[in-house]
Amino acid sequence: MACAFQRDKEYSRYRSVIKLMKEEALGIDCPVTCITCCRCVKSCPEDALSLTSKGLIKLDSEKCTGCRTCERVCPVGVIEFDEAPLFCTNCGKCVKACNLRALSLAECADLPVPPAEKDVESLTPVAKRYRWVLGRATELPWVKEEDVRVYR
Numbered sequence: 001m002a003c004a005f006q007r008d009k010e011y012s013r014y015r016s017v018i019k020l021m022k023e024e025a026l027g028i029d030c031p032v033t034c035i036t037c038c039r040c041v042k043s044c045p046e047d048a049l050s051l052t053s054k055g056l057i058k059l060d061s062e063k064c065t066g067c068r069t070c071e072r073v074c075p076v077g078v079i080e081f082d083e084a085p086l087f088c089t090n091c092g093k094c095v096k097a098c099n100l101r102a103l104s105l106a107e108c109a110d111l112p113v114p115p116a117e118k119d120v121e122s123l124t125p126v127a128k129r130y131r132w133v134l135g136r137a138t139e140l141p142w143v144k145e146e147d148v149r150v151y152r
Contacts, residue, residue, distance in 0.1 A: 002097035007089075017088045018103075019078055021133045026143050030136075031103060032129045034078050034088050037114040040070035057087045072121075075114040077128030112136075 004015035013020065019032045034057065041049040041057060048063035049070060064084050071079045079085045095103045115135070120128050137143045 002093040003088075006091050006093040007086075014080075015082065015086065017078060017086050018094055019129050021129050023130075023133070023137075026137060026147055028133060028137055028140065028143070030133045031094075032076055032078055032132055035076055035112055035114055037075060039073045039075060039114070039117070040079060040085075043069050043073045045069060054090060056090050059085060059087055071125065073117070074125070075117065075120050075128060076132045077123070077125035080125055 001011045001013065001016065003018050004010060004012045008015050017034065021030050021032055022028065036051075036055055036057070038051060038057075041051055045067060046063045046065055048060045048065075050058050050060070052058050061084050066081070066084070068081060068085075070085050071081055079087070090105060092105060095105060115131070120131065123131065134148050137148050138145050
């Protein structure tokens with residue numbers, strides 16, 4: 001909510017670049033964020049996306065035609081459209097707002113490796129997020145591999 005409020009001055013989980021995925025049966029409540037794989041930057045036909053010196057994705061809204069290619073190629077499903085795609089600005093409001101201290105600003109070298117394009121190309125953004133979260137679920141001590149297989 002802090003993410004959306006920082007940008008739009010309204011609380012909206014849909015306007016946040018952090019997507020929260022919940023799976024009650026497995027006890028998972030997990031934020032999904034950009035992993036800076038740059039597939040969106042490389043695939044943009046209008047060169048509307050670029051990578052900043054701080055490792056963030058930057059949108060040139062004047063070049064963006066709304067083709068949604070970036071949304072389709074995002075392997076973890078965090079790019080969604082309103083009038084334009086939404087990207088993290090690394091403002092840190094989410095980190096400050098998280099009362100559990102579960103979020104931190106990561107260095108690009110610490111980010112996880114994205115799934116192969118062929119594994120996610122036909123999935124919706126929500127399905128990509130679930131696949132990402134379930135793929136990392138066994139890192140939680142209370143989640144067993146056989147439980148995750150039921151959900152995949």
